Amino acid sequence: MADSGLAQRAPSGTTHAPKLADHSADRRMLVLMAMALVTGTGGAAAAWVLLKLIALVTNLIWYQRLSAESLPIAAAATGPLVLLAPVLGALAIGLMARFGSDKIRGHGIPEALEAILYGESRLSLKVALLKPISSAISIGSGGPFGAEGPIIMTGGAIGSLFAQQFRLTAAERKTLLVAGAAAGMTAIFGTPLAAILLAVEVMLFEWKPRSFVPVVASVLTALAWRPLLIGSGPLFAFTGTLGEAGPTLLIAALMGCIAGAVAALLSTMLYRIEDGFHRLPVHWMWWPAIGAVAVGIGGLIEPRVLGAGYNNIQDLLDGRLVLGAMMLLFAAKAVVWLIALGSGTSGGILAPLLIIGGAFGGILGHWLPGGSGPWAMIGMAAVMSASMRAPLTSAIFTVELTGHFTALPATVAASGAAFAVAVLVLKRSILTEKVSRRGRHISQEYSIDPLALGLAGDLMTPKPDTLPEDMTIAEALKFFEAGAKHRSYPVVDPAGRPIGLASRSDALRWGQGEGELDETIGEQLSDRSLPVATRMTPANQVANLMITENIGRICIVDSKTGKLLGIVARRDLLRSRAEHLRAERERSPKA
Template sequence: MTDITSVRSTRIAAHRPRLADHSADKRMLVLAAMAVVTGTGGALAAWILLHLIALVINLFWFQRLSAQPAEIIDAASGPLVLVVPVVGSLIVGLMARYGSDKIRGHGIPEAIEAILYGESKLSPRVAILKPLSSAISIGSGGPFGAEGPIIMTGGAIGSLFAQRFRLTAAERKTLLVAGAAAGMTAIFGTPVAAILLAIEVMLFEWKPRSFVPLIVSALVAFAWRPLLVGQGALFPFDGALPGGAIALLLAAGLGCVSGILAISLSSALYRVEDGFHRLPIHWMWWPALGAVVVGLGGLLEPRVLGAGYASIQDLLDGRLLVGAMLLLLTAKGAVWLVALGSGTSGGVLAPLLIIGGALGGVAGHWLPGGSGPWAMIGMAGVMSAAMRAPLTSAVFAAELTDHFAALPMTVAASGAAFAVAVLLLKRSILTEKISRRGRHISQEFSVDPLALGMAGDLMTRDPETLSDGLTITEAVRYFESSARHRSYPVVDAGNRPIGLVSRRDALRWQQHGDDDTTIGDQLSDRSLPIVTPGTPADAVANLMITEETGRICVVAADTGVLVGIISRQDLLRSRAAVLRGEMERSR
């Protein structure tokens, strides 16, 4: 018979977790080193994307082969405004059908799906076609920004790099998100906002294993940015907001209005998308139909064409009159909704900034401080409500403009807009698309109830046991007549557990006929997972999964004597206590 004492001491050592505030280990350092590559790759992808957009703009609108920055508004006149968006959208539709349909849309929902349901694996085809199709879409006049495409492209770079190594799905997720944050940092020069966006929207966890590599990747991209893209704030402007409680209340009020506007945009987007789905033609042609509306909008207001970064700067500088801002708000909103609903390739962030900036700029004509500073507040509010990322939005507005003194105001607007959005709309503009594919995502983070309890708190004390000297015949008779549970721990003369016997074992023994051997003899070659009262409940749950058992014996740490047993039902009781804390009200 196996030496139970040696087996017992080994099992206790194997399943006694290292208790600490965090689960970090040396793998965090390995991922942080790998994040240097994702940060560099994301920065290079941003440089390529920006040059591709400039190349397409010059080619389509100015008929010249150049990658120098150019503005569509300088050439947007006459029949060209109607023709170019349609041609660009036809190319994107062909690329989506015959290349990869994952390039359709704004990219962030696809990245989330890859993280949660695809083991964080993205294909090389997406890494190539997404920036190329987005450059054609934006460069031909599509009313989008580069942030969604670069998030998808940077994420694809991180995923492809991770797939070259032997990593877990969770570690691949870390590098995918790190690449996405690096791309966003390189485009906008907002490393803190990129890190917060990853946490609020993409990571679905808060662990050092993912947080530290994320910081490394974003800062590496930020270090590359002056050499590849440029340095300094993307949209600096002069002007300041008033301080004090009244200003904070005004910012919160504008945030509430921004939240209602963002809800309207999100609802309208998916109504437009539903309309395209009812068309009796293949989805490959939808972007071209949407581009017709884009061209008509460009005839009405050329500022709606392309990413519109110049329009964002004009809003912040306070150069636009109220009528021009109202026209920009309605026209940009309309063409963006139709174009994005058609399934073409492009982002949501720049359009949200323009729409929110126009709303804030209009309000700023009647608020202290002028239209420019309030345009910044409107941007933070609309972005927060649409993407359900209040911290990201508040910091993003400050980093974009280099107005960090306005953080209390952007926080007030973002928080109010977020509150309105979560109360009035079930899902964000990002998660609604995923929900329509039959998947539900909860964006609420909370501590796992199992992480708060110990095995000693949840176990059933002094459980019924069977002696290892019991014969097989006696054990079968016991299960037939007296057993109240599905399984029982088997203990030796010192009350130390050596195994578990279940009704299934008794049935198998019964089929083999009477046997005078003991249970101890039958269990001599089995391993037994055991824990101590100080083992965290979540470690017990993990042990149940890995050992494929529904009950775990709990032994005294010093003697190995059985003191209790934990079942799946015991683990569920810890969650029941949390539910009571959420639902029961008392003084």
């Protein structure tokens, strides 16, 4: 048998060691991939329902007709209705949150993250039903939001509910939750690559085939349904082009740096506004209605700020807005969106970020080669990247939305620069700050566990002190009373194979009369199973074995003979991690 992998001593004394591999995937991945076909279909269907609900509410409120045709709010936003509609919609949302579920408040992604990290990826049927309804009311009544955050939450809830019908682990439920969320985003925007990257950068908190492959299957399933349900082709196609590569990349990076500061300002303002609402002497149920007053006033000033405003994105990309109109849209959309979102109403953040970023890029592009349209696309990528801390998602998202894949180097330059500024200026993103305010901490930095790079053979103490199995309890008591150096010792048979661990706590029980003094410690330990590992067992698996078996020392054996070679204690694992920390922090002198 090859000397590799984790081993556990069976009653017969044999050891079994699985093969080591680059990845931990097994056949369960195929099961999840098959289940992801369901979440992909569910996410696409939920996206279609949400868009129809938004259109239905929009037509009922603004056009006074029963229709599911998608129409812009700005064309009908006149008179007292501009003030009244957002407030009435927000009142309805406040009531739904108060007496239905408060998880429908906000834009959905922080709630999904919290469910993944702290709720075992369990979302309720109530959330799956109320989130799209509340979001449709919010957006259809004039709320300055998009459908993407709600569909991420709704698609995630569908994946979670489906997973809860089976005997799955929390990690497997997480995979299906994220698969449903990514499918919903794909169906809305037609951006499969960006949806997969969003799952990896923001939601999965891991990079494993077990989760990646099902997410891909779910996204592609939603993409296959999209032409039948919603439509095909880029959502915001336009004809403008950028200039020469060299100057364009430099300008895009500089624009990204400014966008990083803009996004940091937006995030700071959002949570200051939210703090202001928390200080109001009224129940939070009324906050959305109070925030909606600002939405109505903003609609009177610039009707384009009402609703999702996807037509605004198209106008910015096509270069149809003059400089003054872009400036007004940038300022008004930012203000009403921040106030509305800070009030705790329901709605997404991607569409507002695209409009704000597009207006920002279009304003700067007014003086740049190529015109405002292409630079609006660059601004969208930059502001989204800095706000969500998802540079790869943002760069790919904008080129998939527009079909301008030749602009990918420029969107990467802008997204990367904006991301760099944002992480230096703010501790948390617009997504994780809300979770942090609930007493949770999220780290979005992923790295290889240093223990996964080491092997038990590198960490073990070779030739450890042992006790023979034929030692009597009386002799063992004298040994521990005489001042044993260690808390526990491997007990070995005449062939040098470990049969158990004798500890000070064992000696305490023996001293209190548990066992006859002339009985051997081998007989006392015969009914215990002894977890062991081999020299080629990864150190992180040794740590996992310590946790599952609730012991502090693991015997390292030869996989062929079962003979004891060494022992790994907790301090050995800590020493390995300490060496990794030194490599991260200590700067070596110049060569």
